[in-house]
Structure formats: structure tokens, C-alpha cells
């Protein structure tokens with residue numbers, strides 16, 4: 001957590017506009033894909049400074065720095081670049097979802113994507129901040145940070161007079177409250193994809209090993225954003241693989257996009273939805289137009305030969321038509 005560094009030109013935006021927190025799907029997409037770049041002039045916002053997410057006078061989404069803030073008519077939210085992760089992946093980037101036949105049939109039936117709560121995945125590090133034996137170092141860092149935060153005030157304000165005991169109590173309360181958000185992060189609803197220009201033999205082995213009737217759906221990051229447009233809070237983002245022996249995941253809820261280095265072969269792009277805080281569910285279908293989502297289907301190189309007909313007739317029964325092709329893993333060599 002580095003310091004927020006508001007300059008007079010940023011303050012002028014806050015004086016002119018009050019943020020209303022209204023973030024449409026298109027604005028969230030822009031906030032993720034542009035990260036810290038002003039869409040108007042292409043300038044990158046320095047650490048600690050805000051970029052402003054909102055709408056122009058024609059209600060068109062806008063993400064601008066103070067540099068181009070005159071275009072902004074409504075402010076949805078400021079975003080501060082204090083160590084946030086860059087989750088963006090190009091819209092044109094190819095993504096794959098390897099699955100067995102039953103999951104594919106379920107997808108056709110449900111006409112949408114199935115999201116699983118992160119805590120139900122086999123990786124115990126989903127939503128984790130770091131390694132257990134490095135927890136004390138992390139705690140102490142944030143306790144120090146909070147001690148400072150509760151005893152300093154922004155310019156123009158008098159810092160509150162607190163006894164040492166009160167400072168300690170408040171710092172510990174704040175630490176507890178940020179750690180409590182982990183429960184919610186682990187309830188996030190997640191749908192996973194693999195980013196790759198081509199097929200991956202390793203993933204075939206993992207997700208549809210020999211003799212299983214598996215397939216891979218091919219799509220793009222842009223399609224995933226479109227598929228998630230039924231949800232205002234969906235984020236499509238590239239997973240960051242971290243060496244937890246050396247660092248911690250993000251303190252913010254975006255750490256749902258952080259995984260262990262040992263899983264980096266997954267090259268994951270995930271769609272994340274927030275789970276209802278009051279009635280969290282274990283899974284959820286997000287309806288989408290499968291025709292637009294699926295660019296093609298590749299049949300597992302290990303599937304038996306009769307599978308092609310079954311797949312074709314199943315797709316036809318549900319009224320779809322997809323471009324189906326065999327896996328290139330089965331291409332013949334010459335010597």
C-alpha cells in the first residue's frame with residue numbers, strides 16, 4: 001500500500017464532481033482494460049495519483065487522468081494507482097476452455113457459463129494473501145501502516161488525539177477488518193479460461209486424458225467481456241502468478257487474480273463475479289449468447305472416433321452450429 005498523492009489538478013476534479021459509484025459493465029471493462037492509461041491522451045497515471053472513471057456529457061464511458069478531466073461530466077469513481085494489478089489482456093487474445101462432454105452439454109442446456117466459488121477449487125491458495133509462515137511479517141507491516149494512518153490527518157485537518165492504547169486498539173481493529181474480507185474474496189464466483197494462440201497438449205492431458213470424451217472451446221478475451229455483459233460487476237482479467245516465498249498477493253479483492261507460481265502453466269484468464277454477501281451461493285450460471293462466445297470447438301486428440309458424431313448431433317439438437325475440428329496434436333509427422 002503506497003501513499004495516495006493528490007495534486008491540485010486532481011483536487012479540482014473532486015471539487016467540481018461528486019462520485020456516485022455508478023459503474024456500468026462498459027465502464028468496468030474500460031477500467032480493467034485501460035488500467036492506468038488516460039483514454040483521451042494515452043498518458044499513464046503515476047503511482048498514487050487518481051484516474052477518474054465516469055461518463056462524458058453524452059453518457060459515454062470515460063477513464064481520464066486530471067490531464068483530460070474537462071471531458072468528464074459525471075464521476076463514477078476515482079481509481080488510485082497504489083500497487084493495483086494490471087489485469088488487462090488484449091480483446092483479440094485467444095482463450096480456451098478444456099472440458100469433458102457432460103460439462104459441455106450442461107453449458108448448452110443452461111445457455112450460459114457456469115461459475116464456481118473460488119473456495120471450491122482444489123487450489124488452497126485461492127484468495128490467499130500469502131504463505132502462513134510469512135503472516136506475522138505482513139501483520140506487522142500493516143499494523144505500522146495503520147498506526148500511522150490513525151495518527152495523521154490530511155492537510156487542513158487536526159489529527160485526532162489518541163492515547164497509545166487507543167492507537168494500538170484501532171490499528172488491530174483495522175487489521176482484523178481487512179483480513180475479514182478474505183472470506184468474501186474466497187466466495188467470489190469464477191469461470192476459468194486458458195490463454196494461448198494454440199492448443200496445449202499438457203492441458204489436454206490434464207482436463208481430458210486418454211479415452212475421455214473431451215473438447216476445448218475456443219474464444220477470445222473480447223468475447224468473454226461480451227459474454228459477461230449481463231453482470232455490471234464482472235471482471236475479465238489475466239491471472240498473476242506469484243512466488244509467495246518472496247511476496248504477497250494484493251491487499252485488495254483483486255487478489256482473486258493471484259495464484260502460485262507453480263500453476264503458471266495454466267496461463268489463466270478468469271471471469272470473476274462478486275458473490276451475494278447476504279446469500280452467497282456455491283455456483284451460478286451467467287446466461288450468455290453461446291453463438292457469439294464460441295469461435296470454434298476442437299475435439300480432444302484422445303477421444304474415441306465415435307465421439308465426433310455424438311458431439312455433432314448433440315450440438316444440432318440444441319439448435320446450434322459450431323465450427324468443429326480435430327486436434328492438431330494428432331497431425332502426422334514425416335521423417
Ligand SMILES: [Zn+2]
Nearest residue numbers: 038041067068
Ligand atoms: Zn489525458
